[in-house]
Amino acid sequence: MNVQSWYGLTGEIEVENDLWHLVRIGNVALNYPPIVNRILRRGLPRADRWRLSYLHEFGHFQTLPFALAHALFVVWDGRKRRSFTGWLMWLATLAVMHKAVWELTSEAYVVAADGAAYRQIYRNTPDRLLPIFWTVMGGLGIGLSGWLIRERRLVQPPHRL
Ligand SMILES: [Zn+2]
Numbered sequence: 001m002n003v004q005s006w007y008g009l010t011g012e013i014e015v016e017n018d019l020w021h022l023v024r025i026g027n028v029a030l031n032y033p034p035i036v037n038r039i040l041r042r043g044l045p046r047a048d049r050w051r052l053s054y055l056h057e058f059g060h061f062q063t064l065p066f067a068l069a070h071a072l073f074v075v076w077d078g079r080k081r082r083s084f085t086g087w088l089m090w091l092a093t094l095a096v097m098h099k100a101v102w103e104l105t106s107e108a109y110v111v112a113a114d115g116a117a118y119r120q121i122y123r124n125t126p127d128r129l130l131p132i133f134w135t136v137m138g139g140l141g142i143g144l145s146g147w148l149i150r151e152r153r154l155v156q157p158p159h160r161l
Contacts, residue, residue, distance in 0.1 A: 001013050001054075003058055003061060005061040005064070006062060007065060009025060009026055009061065009064070010026070011023075011024050011025045011026065011061055013054065013057045013058065015050075016034070017038075018046065018049060018050070019034045019037045019038060019041065019049065019053045020034065020037065020050070020053040020054040020056070020057040020058075021033075021034045021037075021057065022034075022057040022060050022061070025060075025061065025064065034053065034057070036056065036103050036106075036107065036133070037049075037052075037053040037056055037057070039129055039133070040052075040107075040127065040129065040130060041053050042127075043125050043127060044121060044125050045125070048117075048121045048125070051114070051117065051121075052110055052114075052117075052118065052121065055109065055110040055113050055114060056106050056107060056109070056110050057106070058109070058113075059105065059106035059107065059108070059109030059110055059113070060102065060106045062106075062109050063102065063105035063106055063108075064102070066105055067098060067101050067102035067105055070098075070101050070145070071094065071097070071098045071101070074094060074097065074145055074148050074149060075094065077148075077149050078090060078094075078148055078149065090148065093144055093147065093148055094144075094148060096140065096144060097140065097141060097144035097145055097148060100136075100137045100140035100141040100144065101141040101145070103137050104134075104137040104138060104141050107133070107134075107137070
C-alpha cells in the first residue's frame with residue numbers, strides 16, 4: 001500500500017504475518033520486525049489488528065520529523081563528548097531513546113487519528129501490556145532524553161563570572 005505523509009514524503013506499507021509492516025520511506029528500505037504491533041495487537045480480532053497496526057505504521061511516517069528533530073536536538077546538545085567509550089555509550093543510549101520516542105509518537109498517532117476506536121477495541125479486548133507499553137516507552141523516551149542531556153551538563157566546566 002502506498003502512503004503519503006503530511007510533509008510530502010511517500011512510502012510503502014506492507015502486510016506481513018497479519019500485521020502492517022513499514023517497508024520503505026522515500027528511497028530508504030526499512031526492514032524491521034513489527035515488534036510493537038506484534039505485542040500490542042496479539043489478542044485482537046483480525047479487523048481491529050489490521051486497523052491499529054496500519055495506523056501505527058502510518059504513524060511512523062507521520063511522526064518521523066518529530067522523532068528526528070528530537071534526536072537531532074539531543075545530538076546537538078551532546079555533540080561534545082568526553083571520551084570515546086563515553087561517546088559510544090552515549091550513542092547506544094541515543095539509539096534506544098530514538099526508538100522509544102518514535103514508537104511512542106507512532107502509537108500516539110494511532111490514538112490521535114482514531115482514539116474512539118482505540119479505546120473501544122481495547123475495552124473489548126483488554127491488554128495488560130498496553131499500559132506497560134505506554135509507561136516503559138514514555139519512561140525510556142523521557143528518562144533517556146533527560147539522561148543524555150544531563151550527562152553533558154555534568155562534564156561542562158563550571159562557568160566563571
Ligand atoms: Zn512501531
